[in-house]
Amino acid sequence: MDRTILGLLAILAAFLAGSLLLPSWAVSLATVALAKALVILGLLVLLRAGLVPFGQALFFALGAYGAGMALREAGSGDVVAGLFAGTAAAASAAVLLGFLMARYREIFFAMLSLAFSMLLYGLLVKNAALGGTDGFNVPAPTFLGWAPSPATARRVLLAVAAALAIGCHAAIHVYLRSTMGRLATAIRDNEIRVEYLGASVQRAIHVKFAIAGTLAGMGGVLTAFSAGHIDPGMSYWTASGEFVFVTVMGGAGSVLAPIAGSFLFEIVRTYAVEYAPQAWQAVVGAVLLVIILVLPGGLWSLFQRRRGTQPP
Amino acid sequence: MTALLSAAGLNKSFGAVVAARDVHVDVAAGETIGVIGANGAGKTTFVNMVTGYLKPTSGTIRFAGEDVTRLPPRAIVRRGIGRSFQIPQVFGTMTAVENVLVALGVADARGLSPWRPFARPDVVGHARATLERFGIAAHGDSEARLLPQGVRKLLDVAIATVRRPRLLLLDEPTSGISAEEKFAVMETLMQALRAGQVTVLFVEHDMQIVGRYAGRVIAFYDGTVIADGPPDRVLDDADVRRHVIGEAHGRARP
Amino acid sequence: MIWTAILIDGVVYAAWLFIVALGLTLVFGVMKILNVAHGAFYAIGAYAAASLIGVWFAGDRPLVGGYVLLVVASLAVGLVMGTLLERGVLRLVYGRDEVVAALATYAVFLILEDFILLVWGTDPYFAGEPATALGADDWFGLAVSNYDLLLVAVAAVVGLLLWLGLNRTRTGKLLLAVIHDREMSAAFGIDVTLMFTMTFVLGAFLGALGGALTAPKISVAPGIGVEVIVLAFAVVVIGGMGSIPGAVVGALIVGLARAAAVLLLPSVELFVVYAVMTLVLAFRPYGLFARAQARRI
Known part of the structure; x- marks a missing residue:
């Protein structure tokens, strides 16, 4: 079996153990990191094709609000139902918007995506029924009728998040090695040639956009459960900027990069907010700047010998 | 006629x-x-x-x-109908073999697969044979953007013939x-x-x-x-x- | 009546947006860099102006000095921050992908946000004197702040000066040549590097000026740069990235749309701005005033 899959399995085992052993603050941190790793995994799929959306928070927020609204309606806190509702909301939006987005490239792709995310933000902040700028609370997680104590529920949530996130990472790993997945590099390099080989570039990008949106939605649902709260800030451009930042920081070299990047980011954030609350954005900015200038391939490129020789 | x-x-x-x-x-x-x-x-x-x-x-x-x-x-x-270009249109950051692999994958009658590996041994063999026919097999593992113009031109035609x-x-x-x-x-x-x-x-x-x-x-x-x-x-x-x-x-x- | 109010509010809002977006679109037109740090220039301009005005009016000094200080503050910010950024960071990303360049400016934006907190802290600043001193007059039965009218006049003058500068001076014409075709201009011996620095400093100045002119009207507090930058993006995208007439039209569209929403249907205030942005992108991806470039094969 290939090394990436083995690595993912090891990470899954570590998380499952962690869900039992970690102190409670670390449980939340790990859950959020995994949730955001899903968003970043989706961005990686797009980044491979040279596409960088500046509004991926749209799907993150749609996932969270989709789950939150459905659960509020049903008066339940069921994680499985929430995952279905939120992911479905984000996925359908991604499929729908994909028809338009797939025709855009570069800065125009980035800007249209930003516009969509800000549209949602504009709707959410003024919607009194959804709590406006304050948002609303998500009920304590339950699992298919099982309602453990809140402390236990958080641990179970981490285990669920780990299983889901690792599963998705493995699936995307297989996808990225496939013909369809590798078409991303071809599209980034030369769209005209892709068309002249007989493939539809738009369709390929549409599929990637749908995948990315679905993953972001799933990440949004998990974040909502972990934080116990949803607000319009999830759709704001700064949230999108942060996702792009972590994606670029990790690099597009491997599906392990989103997990590593997301963790590193959450840990640095937690400590920085604790010890240097007034300088933590500056630290993040400086790191981003250094990576852009020194490591165009992201942190992951440190582990690679050379492009093109990565194990298939 | x-x-x-x-x-x-x-x-x-x-x-x-x-x-x-x-x-x-x-x-x-x-x-x-x-x-x-x-x-x-x-x-x-x-x-x-x-x-x-x-x-x-x-x-x-x-x-x-x-x-x-x-x-x-x-x-x-x-x-x-296939075509090549005045300025060779190849995939610059991919190797010559990978260029052909993309062409083979797209031409696959079963359609673009989201899970079948891109570089399966049998397909890679096929790709190298294609390069061989155009006399550029020796450049198979170089990135296309680094190849000499003549080789890139041949590669451009080679991937156009895959279908x-x-x-x-x-x-x-x-x-x-x-x-x-x-x-x-x-x-x-x-x-x-x-x-x-x-x-x-x-x-x-x-x-x-x-x-x-x-x-x-x-x-x-x-x-x-x-x-x-x-x-x-x-x-x-x-x-x-x-x-x-x-x-x-x-x-x-x- | 309400239509008059929409028109007046919309134009005032547009004037403010225009000054901010002008710098953004100019920098994009010349350098092909979408400068996220523009929001920080705006915020620093506002803070610098608020601080200077606070000091000035602490003593019993003449009113007119306050207005001079607004401009001085933005000039200083533009020169210092603009030069520093262009020389220190941006020249390292020239030739890289547009998105990468935008990300680099995003990183700078994050750093500057904390720099602002470090220098000015989290408490809001008020510097209302230049605005309140002018009072308000009655126009068409509406009380209109004279400072707002001044703002519209300033926007018009800035726009006019820039237009004249670009079309009537040698440097301006060279700059237009660079916007039109960078490689060709370099081949004809235009010092593109110098043009870039000048443009960026000018852009930073305009961003800071937008902030400084707004400072008397608002409470200057953390987060103002974050808000303004997306709005300026919307203006620039609607008009066409890099187009100066586009910035005028884009600012007016956004200004009027937002004023109409605020007065008619407040619940869609922000939504309406991005709805326009989305519609323009959907039907004219390159904006109202810019064109696509074909690729040669």
Whole structure:
């Protein structure tokens, strides 16, 4: 079996153990990191094709609000139902918007995506029924009728998040090695040639956009459960900027990069907010700047010998 | 004889600039056609219209009896027309083998797979064999953007043949290649293509290459066809000598 | 009546947006860099102006000095921050992908946000004197702040000066040449590097000026740069990235749309701005005043 899959399995085992052993603050941190790793995994799929959306928070927020609204309606806190509702909301939006987005490239792709995310933000902040700028609370997680104590529920949530996130990472790993997945590099390099080989570039990008949106939605649902709260800030451009930042920081070299990047980011954030609350954005900015200038391939490129020789 | 390709009355204008006027070209299966003409005479415009990159302002293009005039490039490619480009259109950050693998994956009759590995051993073997036919197997593991121009040109044609097109349009296959290498490149190309029994239409500035490889020559001038026939007749045609060979390539015929 | 109010509010809002977006679109037009840090220039301009005005009016000094200080503050910010950024960071990303360049400016934006907190802290600043001193007059039965009218006048003058500068001076014409075709301009011996620095400093100045002029009207607090930058993006995208007439039209569209929403249907205030942005992108991806470039094969 290939090394990436083995690595993912090891990470899954570590998380499952962690869900039992970690102190409670670390449980939340790990859950959020995994949730955001899903968003970043989706961005990686797009980044491979040279596409960088500046509004991926749209799907993150749609996932969270989709789950939150459905659960509020049903008066339940069921994680499985929430995952279905939120992911479905984000996925359908991604499929729908994909028809338009797939025709855009570069800065125009980035800007249209930003516009969509800000549209949602504009709707959410003024919607009194959804709590406006304050948002609303998500009920304590339950699992298919099982309602453990809140402390236990958080641990179970981490285990669920780990299983889901690792599963998705493995699936995307297989996808990225496939013909369809590798078409991303071809599209980034030369769209005209892709068309002249007989493939539809738009369709390929549409599929990637749908995948990315679905993953972001799933990440949004998990974040909502972990934080116990949803607000319009999830759709704001700064949230999108942060996702792009972590994606670029990790690099597009491997599906392990989103997990590593997301963790590193959450840990640095937690400590920085604790010890240097007034300088933590500056630290993040400086790191981003250094990576852009020194490591165009992201942190992951440190582990690679050379492009093109990565194990298939 | 039914024509494999039949272009009738093609016109194309960009605003006030007329790039093609009333172009008629019929191609029979098995031909090897050289297209000549000065820069801006409408050669590439013709190739771009046949392959769907440009839509003609008026006129029709039929391929194997089917009207393909309004089809997008990928649909035309799927029907059996391939092309190469003046500036080679390859995947720069991928290796030569990977370039062919993309072509093979896209051509796969089972469709683009979201899970079958891109580089399966059997397909990689097939890809290397393709490069071998074009004499560039030694460059298989180099990134395409780092390859010499001649190799990139051959790679450009090689990936266009993966789908086994019935008609292949080569836009200046030897441009940007040094005079010494031109014949070697063309020789390799034509051998590989003849082995696949492809009908070939190539745009070329070098009259010696046209004279050696073309079975029929079409001369363009000012957006239209001014001569069409056997090489010796077309290349000796007074209009052709004045408008095509005289203008840009007097030195090519000693 | 309400339509008059929409028109007046919309134009005032547009004037403010225009000054901010002008710098953004100019920098994009010349350098092909979408400068996220523009929001920080705006915020620093506002803070610098608020601080200076606070000091000035602490003593019993003449009113007119306050207005001079607004401009001085933005000039200083533009010169210092603009030069520093262009020389220190941006020249390292020239030639890289547009998105990468935008990300680099995003990183700078994050750093500057904390720099602002470090210098000015989290408490809001008020510097209302230049605005309140002018009072308000009655126009068409509406009380209109004279400072707002001044703002519209300033926007018009800035726009006019820039237009004249670009079309009537040698440097301006060279700059237009660079916008039109960078490689060709370099080939003709235009010092593109110098043009870039000048443009960026000018852009930073305009961003800071937008902030400084707004400072008397608002409470200057953390987060103002974050808000303004997306709005300026919307203006620039609607008008066409890099187009100066586009910035005028884009600002007016956004200004009027937002004023209409605020007065008619407040619940869609922000939504309406991005709805316009989305519609323009959907039907004219390159904006109202810019064109696509074909690729040669």
